[in-house]
Amino acid sequence: MMRRDLHGKLDGDGIKMGQAVETGVSFIAPLVIGKVMTPSVAPQSLRSLGVLENTKISTAQIALERQMAAQNIKEARNLLRNAGVPREEVNKVVRSFDLKTFRVERVSSGRTEFRVFDDFSARLEGRYVSPDLFPSQTETITRLALPSNSATRFGTVFIPEGSVVFTGRVAPQIRFSPALTGGSRQTFLTGKLTDFKFEEIYVNNKFGNK
Amino acid sequence: MSTINSVTNKEIASLITKIESLIAELKNSDVSNDSIEFYLLNNLVKYRQSLVAANSKQDVENAASIFGRFCTESMDWETKDYQKYIQLSEKGYAITRGFANKATHSI
Numbered sequence: 211m212m213r214r215d216l217h218g219k220l221d222g223d224g225i226k227m228g229q230a231v232e233t234g235v236s237f238i239a240p241l242v243i244g245k246v247m248t249p250s251v252a253p254q255s256l257r258s259l260g261v262l263e264n265t266k267i268s269t270a271q272i273a274l275e276r277q278m279a280a281q282n283i284k285e286a287r288n289l290l291r292n293a294g295v296p297r298e299e300v301n302k303v304v305r306s307f308d309l310k311t312f313r314v315e316r317v318s319s320g321r322t323e324f325r326v327f328d329d330f331s332a333r334l335e336g337r338y339v340s341p342d343l344f345p346s347q348t349e350t351i352t353r354l355a356l357p358s359n360s361a362t363r364f365g366t367v368f369i370p371e372g373s374v375v376f377t378g379r380v381a382p383q384i385r386f387s388p389a390l391t392g393g394s395r396q397t398f399l400t401g402k403l404t405d406f407k408f409e410e411i412y413v414n415n416k417f418g419n420k
Numbered sequence: 421m422s423t424i425n426s427v428t429n430k431e432i433a434s435l436i437t438k439i440e441s442l443i444a445e446l447k448n449s450d451v452s453n454d455s456i457e458f459y460l461l462n463n464l465v466k467y468r469q470s471l472v473a474a475n476s477k478q479d480v481e482n483a484a485s486i487f488g489r490f491c492t493e494s495m496d497w498e499t500k501d502y503q504k505y506i507q508l509s510e511k512g513y514a515i516t517r518g519f520a521n522k523a524t525h526s527i
Contacts, residue, residue: 293497293498294497294498294502294503295492295497296506296509296510298488298509298510298513299488299491299492299506299509302485302488302489302492303492330459330462331459331462331463331466331490332459332490332494333454333456333459333494334454335456335494336493336494337492337493337494338493357482357485357486357489358463358466358486358489358490385478385482386482386486402496403494403495403496404496
């Protein structure tokens with residue numbers, strides 16, 4: 211098959227990256243799949259094509275994200291401890307998030323999120339809320355990793371400007387159940403619960419049941 | 421897995437007694453549906469049931485964790501009630517720290 215190389219020349223006897231992979235640079239392959247290279251372009255020349263620089267940037271980005279998450283976690287721990295939350299509870303709140311996604315946010319403009327609760331264990335006025343709503347009860351419980359919440363009722367919560375909240379992805383809670391895989395977006399409200407406006411919402415036929 | 425021994429059994433029994441007294445206290449008050457007391461009562465009953473059925477350190481830890489999560493997410497932290505009830509969860513965690521570790525004893 212005739213293809214054009216990186217300089218726009220038609221590929222005659224060029225090699226594909228698959229051959230370069232065999233020479234031991236397989237980590238580069240996903241970044242350049244589909245490009246055809248002339249035999250003169252050795253794997254080490256990929257730096258000049260900008261491929262290795264991209265790899266370096268992504269590594270630096272990961273390191274930066276980790277550093278940022280660590281700073282946010284430290285700030286959150288101090289905030290909770292100063293508010294009188296015991297150490298075990300502080301750890302539990304932090305670990306309810308996928309740590310690398312954890313952020314402390316000062317809400318710049320008010321927004322509305324959702325709270326799921328039930329008739330027995332979980333109250334409407336609660337700190338774990340989410341911008342996401344799910345089509346089924348099962349998905350709600352698994353994606354939000356709710357260990358003790360039947361998620362039979364829904365509410366909205368208005369988070370006013372200036373509130374301090376924790377945001378991130380829900381961490382799996384498999385010690386309670388392997389089904390609690392998490393992964394959804396989650397917000398944890400700090401401060402007084404009366405600072406937030408909770409309101410139950412009624413969704414007809416929400417789980418496809420009449 | 422760490423199992424419950426006679427020492428931790430006594431500690432769990434003591435915690436259950438304390439929970440039962442708080443359940444009785446709440447039941448004597450006027451608890452309306454959807455109030456914080458209503459959910460607190462349900463969670464206390466559930467915590468008690470979980471401790472009664474607990475067979476391992478993990479069971480006690482999970483029970484303490486679920487009750488603690490309710491307190492931390494549904495109460496204001498500076499209130500006396502929060503400090504009073506969160507102690508029950510803390511006590512549960514303290515019991516799990518005292519569990520005999522079989523591997524350590526066999527050395």
